[in-house]
Amino acid sequence: MSAKPKLRSVWVFHLNTGACNGCDIEILDILTPFYDAERLGVKLVGSPRHAHAMLVTGPLTRQCYHGAKKAIKAMPPKPRIIVVIGTCACSGGIFYNGYPIYRRPESGREGCEYPRRGGIIELIEDLRDEGEYVGPVIYIPGCPPRPEEILYGIAQLLGLVEKKLEGEHYTEEVGFELPEAPINERIRLTLREKLRHVVGYFDRDKILEDFMELVKKAEESEKPKEELKKLIDEYNAKIRDVRISFCMRLLENEYWRVRDALSAGKEFVYWV
Numbered sequence: 001m002s003a004k005p006k007l008r009s010v011w012v013f014h015l016n017t018g019a020c021n022g023c024d025i026e027i028l029d030i031l032t033p034f035y036d037a038e039r040l041g042v043k044l045v046g047s048p049r050h051a052h053a054m055l056v057t058g059p060l061t062r063q064c065y066h067g068a069k070k071a072i073k074a075m076p077p078k079p080r081i082i083v084v085i086g087t088c089a090c091s092g093g094i095f096y097n098g099y100p101i102y103r104r105p106e107s108g109r110e111g112c113e114y115p116r117r118g119g120i121i122e123l124i125e126d127l128r129d130e131g132e133y134v135g136p137v138i139y140i141p142g143c144p145p146r147p148e149e150i151l152y153g154i155a156q157l158l159g160l161v162e163k164k165l166e167g168e169h170y171t172e173e174v175g176f177e178l179p180e181a182p183i184n185e186r187i188r189l190t191l192r193e194k195l196r197h198v199v200g201y202f203d204r205d206k207i208l209e210d211f212m213e214l215v216k217k218a219e220e221s222e223k224p225k226e227e228l229k230k231l232i233d234e235y236n237a238k239i240r241d242v243r244i245s246f247c248m249r250l251l252e253n254e255y256w257r258v259r260d261a262l263s264a265g266k267e268f269v270y271w272v
């Protein structure tokens with residue numbers, strides 16, 4: 001928690017940004033008579049306009065992005081507390097970097113793949129960049145977190161209990177470096193990650209394998225760019241599947257982008 005707000009009670013709005021409903025059920029659980037969150041002053045409201053705090057679940061899908069943004073902007077200007085419930089909402093969880101997950105655009109790292117990211121913090125950073133006030137953010141990880149953990153987080157928010165643990169950060173130089181993979185392997189791994197955004201596991205390796213075969217042939221010719229384009233046209237004409245044709249074109253563009261970045265010696269993060 002970045003600051004301790006002073007609240008006697010808290011009106012909350014529940015926002016699902018693509019959760020599997022596991023976390024949502026735990027939120028309902030704390031409102032049942034067994035856990036009875038209302039005895040702590042927690043009241044679930046039907047509109048973000050009345051909410052002090054937003055209980056957010058889910059990894060923030062692109063589909064939910066604009067709706068979630070509108071909901072947070074609709075909250076009263078202060079205290080705008082965000083209670084992030086579940087590992088998905090904290091970091092994208094098992095869905096991190098999936099193609100439907102929203103991530104802030106990368107900048108200044110041409111040729112790099114995306115770092116592993118996701119969750120509501122991506123939207124909060126966007127809002128803060130736009131000059132919108134967003135209050136303290138409380139993280140309650142777990143898949144899903146138990147009702148007791150959610151209650152404990154809310155009790156901290158209300159100042160009823162103190163945190164038991166303080167976050168500690170260590171920075172230490174270690175003499176370890178990832179071995180440099182051969183350039184072709186670095187390109188292949190990056191393309192594989194790129195492909196993951198548009199095609200499922202089943203077809204991915206097959207499409208990539210076919211594409212790398214075409215690349216190998218094209219690189220042996222004098223004009224590899226033109227040759228690769230021609231080979232892909234032939235391949236697409238034979239396959240006659242627009243989804244695979246789309247993947248091939250995507251891989252072609254990405255291949256030259258990554259290869260040019262590598263040749264120019266730009267910083268390049270690859271997947272292992």
Ligand code: SF4
Nearest residue numbers: 019020022086088143
């Ligand atoms: S953290 Fe687990 S339970 Fe919660 S939304 Fe994600 S996958 Fe579902």
